[in-house]
Amino acid sequence: MNLKKISEFLLNFKKKYIYLVMFVLISTPLVLKRTQKTYETKEVKSIYQKIEEIYQHNQDNPEDKLAIFISVDFAPSTKAECDPMMNAMLRHAFLRDIPVLGWAGVPQGIDYGLERFNTIAKEYNKKYGEDYIYLGYAYPFLQAALSLGTDVRIFSSTDYYGKDTYDNYPIMEKFNNYNKLGLFTSITGTSLAEGWIQYANGLFNQEVAAGVTAVNASRLYPFLQSGQLVGMMGGLKGAAEYEQMVERLEKKEIKKDIKNYLSGLYKNYEAPEDNPRKYDTSYTKTELLKSINSRKMARQGMAAQKIAHFYVIALIIIANIGYLLKKRYESRR
Amino acid sequence: MGLLAWTTIGVILTLAIFSFLIKDNPLYKFAEHLFVGVSVGYLLVVTYTQLFIPRVYQPTKNAFNSGDIFMSIWMIVGIIIGIMFLTRLTEKHNWLSRYPISITVGFYSGFAIMPSLYTRVLRQLGATVSEDGVSMINLQKIGLFFKNPSWSTLYEATYGPLIVIGVLTVLIYFFFSFKNTNPVIKYTRKPAMVYMMVGFGAAFGYTFMARISLYVDRMNFIINEWWPLVRVKLF
Amino acid sequence: MRKYIILFLISLLVFSAFAQDTNKLDKEITPKAELVLQDRANDGGTGFTLTFKPLNKPEELKTYFLRIYKEVNQEEILIREMKVDNRGQTVKMPMSVQKADTNIIARAYYQKDGEVIEFKEQSLITKGEWVDTARLSAFIAAILFISMIFIYVKKARSGEELFVRRIPGLGEINDAIGRATEMGKPVFYIPGTSTIRDVATLASLNILRSVGKKVAEYTTPMKVLIQRPLVLGVAQEVVQEAYMSAGRPDLYNEDDVYLAAAGQFAFASAAQGAMVREKPGAVFLLGMFWAESLLLAETANSVGAIQIAGTDATSQIPFFIAACDYTLIGEELYAASAYLSREPKLLGTLKAQDYFKGLLLIITILALFLDLVGVEIIVKYILS
Numbered sequence: 001m002n003l004k005k006i007s008e009f010l011l012n013f014k015k016k017y018i019y020l021v022m023f024v025l026i027s028t029p030l031v032l033k034r035t036q037k038t039y040e041t042k043e044v045k046s047i048y049q050k051i052e053e054i055y056q057h058n059q060d061n062p063e064d065k066l067a068i069f070i071s072v073d074f075a076p077s078t079k080a081e082c083d084p085m086m087n088a089m090l091r092h093a094f095l096r097d098i099p100v101l102g103w104a105g106v107p108q109g110i111d112y113g114l115e116r117f118n119t120i121a122k123e124y125n126k127k128y129g130e131d132y133i134y135l136g137y138a139y140p141f142l143q144a145a146l147s148l149g150t151d152v153r154i155f156s157s158t159d160y161y162g163k164d165t166y167d168n169y170p171i172m173e174k175f176n177n178y179n180k181l182g183l184f185t186s187i188t189g190t191s192l193a194e195g196w197i198q199y200a201n202g203l204f205n206q207e208v209a210a211g212v213t214a215v216n217a218s219r220l221y222p223f224l225q226s227g228q229l230v231g232m233m234g235g236l237k238g239a240a241e242y243e244q245m246v247e248r249l250e251k252k253e254i255k256k257d258i259k260n261y262l263s264g265l266y267k268n269y270e271a272p273e274d275n276p277r278k279y280d281t282s283y284t285k286t287e288l289l290k291s292i293n294s295r296k297m298a299r300q301g302m303a304a305q306k307i308a309h310f311y312v313i314a315l316i317i318i319a320n321i322g323y324l325l326k327k328r329y330e331s332r333r
Numbered sequence: 334m335g336l337l338a339w340t341t342i343g344v345i346l347t348l349a350i351f352s353f354l355i356k357d358n359p360l361y362k363f364a365e366h367l368f369v370g371v372s373v374g375y376l377l378v379v380t381y382t383q384l385f386i387p388r389v390y391q392p393t394k395n396a397f398n399s400g401d402i403f404m405s406i407w408m409i410v411g412i413i414i415g416i417m418f419l420t421r422l423t424e425k426h427n428w429l430s431r432y433p434i435s436i437t438v439g440f441y442s443g444f445a446i447m448p449s450l451y452t453r454v455l456r457q458l459g460a461t462v463s464e465d466g467v468s469m470i471n472l473q474k475i476g477l478f479f480k481n482p483s484w485s486t487l488y489e490a491t492y493g494p495l496i497v498i499g500v501l502t503v504l505i506y507f508f509f510s511f512k513n514t515n516p517v518i519k520y521t522r523k524p525a526m527v528y529m530m531v532g533f534g535a536a537f538g539y540t541f542m543a544r545i546s547l548y549v550d551r552m553n554f555i556i557n558e559w560w561p562l563v564r565v566k567l568f
Numbered sequence: 569m570r571k572y573i574i575l576f577l578i579s580l581l582v583f584s585a586f587a588q589d590t591n592k593l594d595k596e597i598t599p600k601a602e603l604v605l606q607d608r609a610n611d612g613g614t615g616f617t618l619t620f621k622p623l624n625k626p627e628e629l630k631t632y633f634l635r636i637y638k639e640v641n642q643e644e645i646l647i648r649e650m651k652v653d654n655r656g657q658t659v660k661m662p663m664s665v666q667k668a669d670t671n672i673i674a675r676a677y678y679q680k681d682g683e684v685i686e687f688k689e690q691s692l693i694t695k696g697e698w699v700d701t702a703r704l705s706a707f708i709a710a711i712l713f714i715s716m717i718f719i720y721v722k723k724a725r726s727g728e729e730l731f732v733r734r735i736p737g738l739g740e741i742n743d744a745i746g747r748a749t750e751m752g753k754p755v756f757y758i759p760g761t762s763t764i765r766d767v768a769t770l771a772s773l774n775i776l777r778s779v780g781k782k783v784a785e786y787t788t789p790m791k792v793l794i795q796r797p798l799v800l801g802v803a804q805e806v807v808q809e810a811y812m813s814a815g816r817p818d819l820y821n822e823d824d825v826y827l828a829a830a831g832q833f834a835f836a837s838a839a840q841g842a843m844v845r846e847k848p849g850a851v852f853l854l855g856m857f858w859a860e861s862l863l864l865a866e867t868a869n870s871v872g873a874i875q876i877a878g879t880d881a882t883s884q885i886p887f888f889i890a891a892c893d894y895t896l897i898g899e900e901l902y903a904a905s906a907y908l909s910r911e912p913k914l915l916g917t918l919k920a921q922d923y924f925k926g927l928l929l930i931i932t933i934l935a936l937f938l939d940l941v942g943v944e945i946i947v948k949y950i951l952s
Contacts, residue, residue, distance in 0.1 A: 447707060
């Protein structure tokens with residue numbers, strides 16, 4: 001057995017072929033539209049259960065409802081992982097008629113976050129200012145975190161659209177500080193989640209959950225273990241888990257095929273002249289398609305992710321074998 | 334047609350950036366410069382609509398309209414201090430910018446001390462000692478494993494002690510006041526390295542997943558977002 | 569006979585109707601409830617909690633109403649109005665107002681004959697506290713830590729010898745420079761890609777001073793690649809000083825410390841290009857890095873350079889450990905910087921950190937033992 005030749009072959013794969021095989025392996029499940037069913041971990045289930053608890057509380061106390069706050073702390077550059085998380089969470093909240101407040105912690109996320117809020121709200125016929133609101137850019141961070149301790153309208157005196165938050169929105173009258181928030185979620189690709197834990201949870205004992213990119217996920221496990229975080233969605237896997245749980249809930253609640261449900265949602269609706277909704281009350285074919293596809297984004301990604309991981313594991317094993325053979329050859333020499 | 338057009342532009346720009354893998358080329362340069370230009374323009378607009386209006390203009394207007402003199406003066410003082418930042422751009426008056434910088438740095442640094450210590454140190458050490466009121470070194474769980482050995486009882490029995498040992502050894506690893514020959518430093522070095530390498534390995538794996546996710550998302554965008562739109566619209 | 573029986577039954581019915589009416593008149597509902605307003609502890613004076621416990625049976629009184637007012641300029645302004653369904657359960661509602669020392673008035677009502685009648689009132693003036701007693705342990709820890717920093721920095725400034733053990737990575741730095749000198753190849757130094765305010769950049773520039781001195785002694789060429797303009801100015805001064813302290817100011821060339829590129833990946837490309845062209849013998853990647861870290865480390869590896877890396881960015885440490893020959897992990901970078909520069913502030917803060925860490929270790933170990941025997945005093949009052 002020519003150890004030298006074998007080890008050289010194994011250790012010198014050309015990079016372009018490695019990338020080419022990666023391209024083919026990732027594209028195949030996406031082209032075939034495969035989705036990957038995933039096991040649900042405790043840390044993601046905790047967030048889901050927390051929102052269910054809020055729903056139950058709202059059912060039992062209709063005069064003393066709780067809302068959730070979603071902080072869009074990611075830029076479109078990390079939307080791969082963060083977008084499915086935010087979509088799933090918004091769907092969950094709207095399905096359960098939980099009021100949602102939101103803002104963006106990074107400037108590149110402002111309009112992106114608003115677009116997602118309005119798009120998902122459209123799927124559940126939610127009204128801006130009553131069922132949800134978007135407060136624009138939460139900067140400086142510390143003042144944003146502290147303002148929620150008393151009244152967020154001191155900080156966000158206008159919403160994204162520039163309207164006064166004191167006079168114009170029923171949701172802001174009822175839900176304007178941590179007391180009225182059942183859960184604060186930071187969805188981020190930066191270290192902003194740690195900031196929310198430090199101030200919202202540290203100073204005000206607010207329940208905080210995080211949806212983070214995989215790069216930052218390993219840093220947040222200590223907070224999960226200490227109970228400072230209610231739960232965490234880590235990377236595309238976490239997003240896929242939450243997406244899966246929400247899809248089950250949606251099937252149970254809506255009891256219809258999603259396409260039929262969305263097509264029929266605004267069939268008999270006539271928008272008034274001063275339409276308070278921040279979206280068109282109709283679905284085009286392309287919008288319908290996009291809405292349906294966005295419900296399985298993370299799981300489609302996980303199908304490709306699974307193959308990519310196996311591929312890289314195989315490459316690592318091959319390279320290690322090559323390295324061991326090289327060492328053996330050199331020691332024989 | 335609007336959604337398809339914008340999505341197609343997204344696809345073209347995605348492919349333009351990916352073309353860098355072959356080599357640096359004008360298409361990549363165009364996409365990069367477009368991104369930089371749009372970011373700057375967008376930030377400018379955002380600064381006005383999302384910062385100046387809700388944080389400066391509207392609260393000041395509300396304060397004056399409500400007749401709250403104290404708040405009005407407070408807002409004006411704040412605005413003046415903020416404007417002093419801009420004196421950095423002049424050579425003659427840039428000494429004025431030291432005041433707002435000192436206020437900002439002093440406030441942020443000082444305010445962060447207590448929450449950082451509480452959240453990142455004391456609470457974490459508390460979680461190292463006990464979790465949900467149960468001691469991490471739980472003799473009952475260890476006894477349960479010996480009574481009823483299984484993977485789950487093994488996990489429950491060892492989870493706590495492993496975390497405790499890890500935290501203590503890694504803390505000692507970063508202790509620089511003892512000599513390298515000190516027995517405490519010497520014998521905790523290897524376990525600490527094992528813990529750190531396992532941690533870094535997990536972080537590495539997670540980071541790899543993140544990088545692949547970015548690529549998967551772009552391919553998903555092209556294959557499952559753009560192409561179906563093309564089929565629906567054009568075919 | 570039948571006539572009398574029917575008459576008797578009818579009169580019974582009439583009497584029973586009357587009896588009901590009489591019952592109604594006799595049993596007037598007295599609304600009862602516990603209404604408590606409590607100021608929230610450890611806040612700025614804006615928080616309070618309203619607790620409402622219905623004392624009537626649900627069959628007696630199905631619904632209560634609550635109105636909460638705040639007094640502003642002797643005028644009562646309604647802040648909340650709500651209906652409470654009587655399920656026999658206590659309702660607890662935390663609330664906030666915008667200003668401290670606000671007079672809050674809560675009134676409970678019940679409905680009778682379509683009219684809403686008040687039956688209970690409570691008032692409270694919200695008060696703020698100067699000290700958040702729930703965070704007292706963190707405050708004491710902060711004071712202790714800051715005091716230790718002052719003490720040790722003062723000791724360092726007075727010239728007292730403060731022992732810091734030799735960081736193993738520092739020996740590797742000397743070996744790397746020696747190897748590059750033997751091979752006749754230059755040394756590359758990249759002090760991170762962050763701003764001058766970043767602690768990691770400052771630590772890296774301190775190490776650059778001693779690396780610069782060494783390369784000057786060995787007359788090994790050194791290139792320093794910078795991404796940020798402010799860092800460039802400081803780095804040029806540091807290298808010049810290092811060369812002067814080694815007695816070789818003639819070797820210093822300003823063009824060897826240069827701004828490679830301003831953007832993140834543009835810098836990575838420029839640095840990679842320089843490494844491929846000049847084939848350094850040793851590459852130092854010390855400071856704060858982001859996604860470009862692996863690009864730089866891999867390229868340096870491919871040109872056969874020995875690599876010493878050091879960063880406090882936990883997300884990049886795995887990449888450096890995988891790709892580089894030696895890595896200074898996190899605090900080791902600061903310790904190396906303090907060890908080499910012997911600057912009083914750095915040394916003093918490092919010692920203070922060490923002793924504070926030691927104190928926390930002792931408290932943790934003590935807490936573990938006490939917790940084992942069921943004494944939770946440390947966990948309850950210090951660590952949580």
